[in-house]
Amino acid sequence: MAAVDFDVAILGGGMGGYPAAIRASQLGLKVALVEADKLGGTCLHVGCIPTKALLESSELYHRVAARGPEFGINADKVQYDYARIAARRDAIVSQLHKGVQYLMKKNKIEVVEGRGKIRDRNTIDVGGKQVKAKNLIVATGSTVKSLPGLEFDGQFIISSDNATLATNVPESICIIGAGAVGVEFSTLYSQLGVKVTLLEALDRLVPLEDEEISKEMLSQFKKAGIDCRLGVKVKSAKKARDGVSVETDQGEVWARQLLVAVGRAPRSKDVGLEQVGVQTHPNGFVTVDEWMRTSAEGIHAIGDVVGGYLLAHVAAHEGMTAIEDIAGQRVAPMEQELVTRCTYSHPQIASVGLTEKQARDKGLEVKVGRFPFTALGRAIIHGETGGFVKIVADGKTGRMLGTHIVGPQATELIAEPALTQLFQGDAWELGRNIHPHPTLSEAVMEAALAVDGHAIHI
Numbered sequence: 001m002a003a004v005d006f007d008v009a010i011l012g013g014g015m016g017g018y019p020a021a022i023r024a025s026q027l028g029l030k031v032a033l034v035e036a037d038k039l040g041g042t043c044l045h046v047g048c049i050p051t052k053a054l055l056e057s058s059e060l061y062h063r064v065a066a067r068g069p070e071f072g073i074n075a076d077k078v079q080y081d082y083a084r085i086a087a088r089r090d091a092i093v094s095q096l097h098k099g100v101q102y103l104m105k106k107n108k109i110e111v112v113e114g115r116g117k118i119r120d121r122n123t124i125d126v127g128g129k130q131v132k133a134k135n136l137i138v139a140t141g142s143t144v145k146s147l148p149g150l151e152f153d154g155q156f157i158i159s160s161d162n163a164t165l166a167t168n169v170p171e172s173i174c175i176i177g178a179g180a181v182g183v184e185f186s187t188l189y190s191q192l193g194v195k196v197t198l199l200e201a202l203d204r205l206v207p208l209e210d211e212e213i214s215k216e217m218l219s220q221f222k223k224a225g226i227d228c229r230l231g232v233k234v235k236s237a238k239k240a241r242d243g244v245s246v247e248t249d250q251g252e253v254w255a256r257q258l259l260v261a262v263g264r265a266p267r268s269k270d271v272g273l274e275q276v277g278v279q280t281h282p283n284g285f286v287t288v289d290e291w292m293r294t295s296a297e298g299i300h301a302i303g304d305v306v307g308g309y310l311l312a313h314v315a316a317h318e319g320m321t322a323i324e325d326i327a328g329q330r331v332a333p334m335e336q337e338l339v340t341r342c343t344y345s346h347p348q349i350a351s352v353g354l355t356e357k358q359a360r361d362k363g364l365e366v367k368v369g370r371f372p373f374t375a376l377g378r379a380i381i382h383g384e385t386g387g388f389v390k391i392v393a394d395g396k397t398g399r400m401l402g403t404h405i406v407g408p409q410a411t412e413l414i415a416e417p418a419l420t421q422l423f424q425g426d427a428w429e430l431g432r433n434i435h436p437h438p439t440l441s442e443a444v445m446e447a448a449l450a451v452d453g454h455a456i457h458i
């Protein structure tokens with residue numbers, strides 16, 4: 001092998017790449033991180049962080065403006081100022097971006113600025129420079145994708161990047177796609193009083209979630225005034241009457257803007273994968289094993305570019321797995337069934353493990369425990385009684401197979417059942433854990449007890 005400067009070189013400094021670089025440094029490896037744009041990637045700059053900052057503002061506005069009197073608060077003249085909402089979003093991103101830059105210095109990570117391309121299994125070309133390492137990790141992430149004939153113009157037909165970075169909101173919007181991104185933006189806009197039409201080709205909202213979750217979402221979205229149209233095929237869209245006319249198989253929808261939220265495409269082209277023999281699936285995602293090893297010796301791949309759940313914490317965890325494999329310190333392989341999935345819509349959704357249908361389709365005998373937030377003191381105090389916790393357990397052993405939550409703080413509540421599942425725990429053990437009162441976490445305990453018919457408050 002030619003002389004190398006680093007133990008590991010990582011291509012891409014997003015939520016996959018930069019935590020992996022930190023872990024590499026912690027394990028005593030010398031590491032270089034190549035980044036073409038800004039450290040933090042999609043998640044920090046146009047994904048998780050800015051969208052949740054926007055949702056925090058819209059939620060606060062909506063709660064006070066629409067529901068203030070219910071809580072004894074006069075809120076006649078509450079208004080929002082979107083320019084200031086956007087400024088707060090930018091300040092949060094900037095603060096966290098500085099934090100990541102600091103962490104790179106603290107951990108003595110060599111950050112190489114520029115677009116990189118893999119030359120051979122030990123070399124990444126970055127501009128005129130060569131970064132040489134014993135091991136390479138591909139962490140180039142993903143980009144927005146559209147539908148044929150619906151090219152983004154950034155003004156009328158927009159992507160999630162455009163919507164996230166906007167400094168104003170339209171009076172009306174049509175959103176194609178009711179996955180996580182589509183329902184989060186539906187929530188944001190509708191809480192700010194924007195007229196929202198949500199189009200989904202399949203027959204339910206959030207189609208990857210448990211069917212009962214989809215039903216509850218539909219009912220709550222309808223109550224919120226979101227015009228949800230399911231089983232709709234979009235044929236075309238064109239600029240019309242200072243907005244966009246969307247032609248579907250169920251008639252025309254007109255709105256000031258059209259947001260296309262139909263998934264993401266891997267950034268696996270033009271990074272030199274072919275010349276080192278890294279195989280990809282037909283859809284462009286890189287093929288990896290459970291240790292994040294690609295088909296090419298000495299090259300791992302992590303994050304959105306490998307497909308599966310396109311989530312920041314998945315990218316970060318895959319980074320740990322890859323680095324520990326490289327360092328010869330394997331802890332545990334990547335297990336997709338232990339991934340927590342979170343959607344920050346209103347109501348929030350969170351899940352881990354198998355849906356009830358997936359468990360039954362696997363031929364498992366299944367027991368289900370449910371607990372509605374309507375029966376919980378803390379949820380009533382919050383004024384958020386819609387939704388439920390549903391726990392799917394093995395019918396014979398009681399082993400936790402999956403948890404599905406729709407309702408207040410679902411994204412915070414999911415960590416406990418996920419840990420129980422990681423520890424291969426049973427539902428009764430989760431129910432046996434003494435939960436503080438009054439908290440939303442009691443709904444998780446009650447659902448776990450409900451698996452054996454032992455819930456107290458229903």
Ligand SMILES: Cc1cc2nc3c(=O)[nH]c(=O)nc-3n(C[C@H](O)[C@H](O)[C@H](O)COP(=O)(O)OP(=O)(O)OC[C@H]3O[C@@H](n4cnc5c(N)ncnc54)[C@H](O)[C@@H]3O)c2cc1C
Binds near residue numbers: 304
């Ligand atoms: C609107 C939206 C909201 C989201 N909200 C959430 C959420 O709430 N929670 C959650 O878990 N996930 C969320 N996600 C998903 C999350 O952002 C991604 O899963 C995560 O960013 C993936 O990390 P990554 O490192 O694989 O890729 P990325 O974050 O895309 O990072 C890849 C990096 O590689 C760099 N790069 C690419 N090619 C090269 C090259 N050739 N040379 C050098 N550098 C290169 C890019 O500039 C980028 O910085 C959201 C996504 C979107 C779009």
